[in-house]
Amino acid sequence: MWGFDPPWGKSLSYQVIARKWRPQTFEELIGQSHVSQTLLNALKSGRLPHALLFTGPRGVGKTSSARILAKSLKCPNVKNFVPCNQCNVCQEIAAGSNLDVLEIDGASHNGVDSIRELRSSIGYAAASGKYKIYIIDEVHMLSTSAFNALLKTLEEPPAHVIFIFATTEPQKIPVTILSRCQRFDFRRIPTRTIADSLRAICEKEAVRFEPEALWTIARQADGSARDSQSLLDQMITFGDGELTLNKTIDALGLTDRGILLKTLEALIHRSSAEVMGVVEKLYFSGFDAKIFSQDLLEELRHLLLIKLSGALSSIVDLPDSEIQSLKTLGAELSAEDIHLLFDMALKGAQDLQRTQEPRLVLEMVLLRMAQAPRVENLLTLGQKARAPAVGGATSGGGASRTTDKNTDTRNAVTEGISGGAKRSFEAIHPPSAPVTPPSPKAPTVKPGPEASLGDKWAFVVAELKQKAPQLSAKLEHAAAVRWSETALELGVAKEKKFLFDQLTEAKCLRELENHVKNIWSQEISMKFSLLEKAPQSIHEMEKVKIQEKKDLARRDVESHPFIQKTQKIFKTQIKSIQDLPKEGD
DSSP: OOSSOOTTOGGGOHHHHHHHTSOOSGGGOSSOHHHHHHHHHHHHHTOOOSEEEEEOSTTSSHHHHHHHHHHHHHOTTOBTTBOOSOSHHHHHHHHTOOTTEEEEETTTSOSHHHHHHHHHHHTSOOSSSSOEEEEEETGGGSOHHHHHHHHHHHHSOOTTEEEEEEESOGGGSOHHHHTTSEEEEOOOOOHHHHHHHHHHHHHHTTOEEOHHHHHHHHHHHTTOHHHHHHHHHHHHHHTTTEEOHHHHHHHHTOOOHHHHHHHHHHHHTTOHHHHHHHHHHHHHHTOOHHHHHHHHHHHHHHHHHHHHOSOHHHHOOOOHHHHHHHHHHHTTSOHHHHHHHHHHHHHHHHHHHHOSOHHHHHHHHHHHHHTOOOHHHHHHHHHHHTSOSSSSOOSSHHHHOOSOTTHHHHHHHHHHOOHHHHHHHHHHSOSSSOOOOOOOOOOSSOOOTTSOHHHHHHHHHHHHHHHOHHHHHHHTTOEEEEEOSSEEEEEEEGGGHHHHHHHTSHHHHHHHHHHHHHHHTSOOEEEEEEESSOOOOHHHHHHHHHHHHHHHHHHHHHTSHHHHHHHHHHTOOOOOGGGSOOTTO
């Protein structure tokens, strides 16, 4: 084609790179060992199916594998199903001109007429060799009528015919076709594997390169070997035969990995000045703020994975130098801190997609991240906020100051209280929220015949707390009126008639009688009465007990000599903490 060598060298023409480095054997397939090993075993054991479906992302070797398989079946010089790639048959298959290996583009030959022509030629034997192979690329583009026309032939093909279908969208293929094919899923190629293959190409082509540049190209290829080779050719042309990181970043419009690391370092050190310096450098370098936000999210993800995992190379596709840098940065943060930064960066990336001023939004997002408190500091503040307001001295001057005019008096009283008086004072004034009546607790021993009626009923309700909590909650508002050996009468106040109606339903009564029988080990019939004023329920009895306990504690405190002396000096009264005025009142 050229009458002279092109400026970048004949061996570096894209057409030459694409053809020269296309896989010629199964061993040369990049990152698809699971497919190549299965196909080789099928060839060796004579168990190759008559229809194969190759699926996977673009540029991962589907069509190349189909040609390699065709060569393995047609090459006259094949050894252990490895083609020679030198004979005329191999050369014709690689060029797509072999009469027995027909490559069909499913996108341009998607009608029923094309499939009819294919069916008419299937019956003829191969011109040479044993097999006739049909490779249909982008098979999902065939029309419904074309698939229907292919169905019968695919179900019962001649012994000398093999179909190989390749597609990126297997979900568009009818199930009737899928069920008649053996499927092989090609995976997205890891970035590290692509970078190694690009290194091998550059070394064999004598191209000077920087390893970071190869990693940048491999990362941009997004798992596609073909895309990586296309980008490699473009970067070699742009760099005049030399591959450098700076030229690669400039040509592709990407974010410099060094800037990402500087950004992470500024965020870790909570330095707003360094963050603003990063934004200014991004702006004058012409980087896209939206692309930078996406790259920052990915880098935070890498930072977290490197911190949490020991198997770094299997999870994070990064060069070893960058992994080491992230490992050093991650040692200064906790996993929770990285999660917090990631959430803030994610929210910022979403805002950037909607804004007309990306630089301003990026500045505010990074400044917000730089000023975010450490999680451990938040936990410390939370512990200080939950510390008791009454009791021993608190640490930190700011935490101990309050605008409540009664605080000093309470602290003086508390510090002077000792022994039982202090315990009684804390019983009246608990440090947490207002006291709520606790659930009735079952006695450790089943009440005997001499026990009171209330204790027996409390024991039953407490036992039901675990077995039937909803029923137990209703029974807390009922009271035992009479209890004989065979019958139990319960009373419910008239103002709770809705509860009486629920408890007197036949289903509820049967359930209650069964539970009481199991708890008390005897048959007891249940009866409910609607009373003008029922005796104290368990719920009310618990309230009375709590109030009695508080009254007793208050009397203990008031009778303490120190308290009496304090009241006399300060002319004060003892009040509950809940009764004291709150800030803002």
